[in-house]
Amino acid sequence: MFRPYAPGYTLMFYDTIVIGAGIAGMLAAIGRAEAGERVLCLAKGHGTTHWAAGCLDLFDIGDGDPLAGVEALIADHADHPYALAGVDAVQAGADRLRAACAVGGSPLVGSLRRNLRLPTAVGALRTTCLVPTTMAAGDARQLPRQGDGGGPLLIAGFHALRDFFPPIVAANLRAEGFAAEGVYLQMPPTDRTLDFGTVSLARLFDRPEFRADVGRQLRQLVQRGRYSRVGMPAVLGLANATQAVSDLQAAAGALIFEIPTLPASVPGMRLYRALEAALLRAGGRIQIGAFVRRGEGQGDHLEAIYSEAAAREQRHHAARYVLATGGIAGGGVRADYAGALAETALGLPLRTPSARADWFGTRFLNETGHPVFRTGVAADAGLRPLDAAGQVVYKNVAVVGSALAGCDPVREGTLEGIAAATGWKAGRA
Numbered sequence: 547m548f549r550p551y552a553p554g555y556t557l558m559f560y561d562t563i564v565i566g567a568g569i570a571g572m573l574a575a576i577g578r579a580e581a582g583e584r585v586l587c588l589a590k591g592h593g594t595t596h597w598a599a600g601c602l603d604l605f606d607i608g609d610g611d612p613l614a615g616v617e618a619l620i621a622d623h624a625d626h627p628y629a630l631a632g633v634d635a636v637q638a639g640a641d642r643l644r645a646a647c648a649v650g651g652s653p654l655v656g657s658l659r660r661n662l663r664l665p666t667a668v669g670a671l672r673t674t675c676l677v678p679t680t681m682a683a684g685d686a687r688q689l690p691r692q693g694d695g696g697g698p699l700l701i702a703g704f705h706a707l708r709d710f711f712p713p714i715v716a717a718n719l720r721a722e723g724f725a726a727e728g729v730y731l732q733m734p735p736t737d738r739t740l741d742f743g744t745v746s747l748a749r750l751f752d753r754p755e756f757r758a759d760v761g762r763q764l765r766q767l768v769q770r771g772r773y774s775r776v777g778m779p780a781v782l783g784l785a786n787a788t789q790a791v792s793d794l795q796a797a798a799g800a801l802i803f804e805i806p807t808l809p810a811s812v813p814g815m816r817l818y819r820a821l822e823a824a825l826l827r828a829g830g831r832i833q834i835g836a837f838v839r840r841g842e843g844q845g846d847h848l849e850a851i852y853s854e855a856a857a858r859e860q861r862h863h864a865a866r867y868v869l870a871t872g873g874i875a876g877g878g879v880r881a882d883y884a885g886a887l888a889e890t891a892l893g894l895p896l897r898t899p900s901a902r903a904d905w906f907g908t909r910f911l912n913e914t915g916h917p918v919f920r921t922g923v924a925a926d927a928g929l930r931p932l933d934a935a936g937q938v939v940y941k942n943v944a945v946v947g948s949a950l951a952g953c954d955p956v957r958e959g960t961l962e963g964i965a966a967a968t969g970w971k972a973g974r975a
Contacts, residue, residue, distance in 0.1 A: 560586045563851065563864040565838050565891050566878070568593025569962055570947030570969035571870030572821040573642060577973015578868075579828035587830060588853060588862065590837035592818060594876055594948075594961065599806035600780070600813025602640060602676035602966065604658055606959025612675050613637075613658040616963070625952040628960070630927055631967035638974070639966030640676065643821075647678075650820025651786060652813075655682050663687070665777060667710055667807050669701075669718025669726075673959055678813050680782060680791045683775055684803035690725045690774055697774035698725035700767060701805075705730050706742035709808045710779045729767060734759035748784040748812045757782075757790055761797025768800045780804035780813050787816060836860070838871075841892040848940040851892070866942040868972050869894070869931075870965075873922050873948035875956065887921055889949070894931045894939060897924045897951035915957045922951035929972055944972040 561583035564575040571587060579585040607615035616636055620629040628636060637658065644654045656662055656676040663671045663686040671686050690696045699719065701712040712728030719726040734756050738746060750756045764776055776794075782804055783790035794802045806813060822832060836853040843849060848867055852859040871878030871891050881887050885902035889895075898921040899905050905918035922945075924932040929944040946968040948955050955961040 566870030573969035639970035764798035
C-alpha cells in the first residue's frame, strides 16, 4: 500500500518495521512476516553476526546446565532481558534459529542443557551452547589430552591468513593439558596473490580443486603424525561449509573442526545468510545501508522513522516497530564528547549510570563487570520501552536484544541467547 505524506513523495506502509539486522532483529522480522504481515528490516549495516563466532551463547555457567542457569537468573533478576522474554521464549527462539540454519545449510548442534568448550584463535577455551556442525569436533571434552596415548591434535593454517597462528594456538592448548601441535600448510595455486582474508579464503574453499589440494596436504600430515583431529581456521567454505568439511575429513582421514577467527566471521556470515533467506521466503524485505536517525511520535504512538539517504532523509511508516540496534558494542548506544549516553535510532530514554565517573569499576577485571555495559532501554513484560518513571514511551515499539537494559551480554555469555529469545518474542507477540 502506498500513501502520500508530502507533495511529490509517496510512502509504503508496513505492518512492522524492524531496525537492526542482527539475530534479534532478523528473528523478530521473520516472526512477523510468517504471521502474514508486510515487514521491512532496516539496518545501517550487518549486525553482530559478522563479528561473532556464529554460535549461540546461552549462559556461561561453566560445566553446569545453561538453561537451568537462565531459570535461576530470571528468578533473581526480574529486569533481566531473559526475565522479560520468559523461559518459553528462550527455548522457542533457539529452536527457530536452529530451524533457519538447518534449512539454510548451516545447521547448529548442541543442547540448551549442556555447554560446549571450544578453542579460540589464541588457543584459549570459550563456553558456548549451540554451534555449527563444522565446529562440533572441537569440543574440549573430545580433544586428546597429554599422556593419554592417543593421536595428538593438529592445528593447521596458512601464513597468508592474518591473525591465525597455528603454533601459538597449539602452544596455548598444550598449556591447558592438551596434546596439540601446529603447522602451516602450503597455499594451493590460485588466481589471488594478495588479501587472503577470511572471506576470500572461504570462497576458495568453496572450490573443489582448492580443498582437494588442502586435503592431500592434510592426509600426508595425518599419516606421518598420527593425528586424530585437525583444527583449522573457520574459513572452510562460505556457500556449503558442511560439504567442505566432509570432503576434507574424507581426504585427511581425521576429524576436522573449525576454530573461530577474528572478524570478519565466516560462520557468522553463514548464519546471517540463513536468517536472510528465511525472511525473504516469508515475504519480508531487507534494506541494508539505512541508518535510522530519529523517530516521530504522537503521544504514546510512534508514527514514523527517518533514515539517512543520499539527498534527504527517507521517511518510513508502520503500525509497529522493533528496535534491535544493539547496545554499546553494536552502536545502538553512543556517548558524546560531554559523556552523555544516547540511544541512536529513536532517542529512547536509557537506564545508565548517573555520572561518567560511575561507568567503570575501580579494577579492570572484577567479578561484577563495569556498569556502563549494562546500559540500555528499560522495558516492560511486553518489551515496550519505559521512561525513568516506569511509563511506556511508545505502545507500538518493542525493544529486543542488546538494546535492552539490565544485562552485560558479553560478560554473561548471553549475547545470542538474549537476541534469540527477545527477538522471537517480539516476532510472535
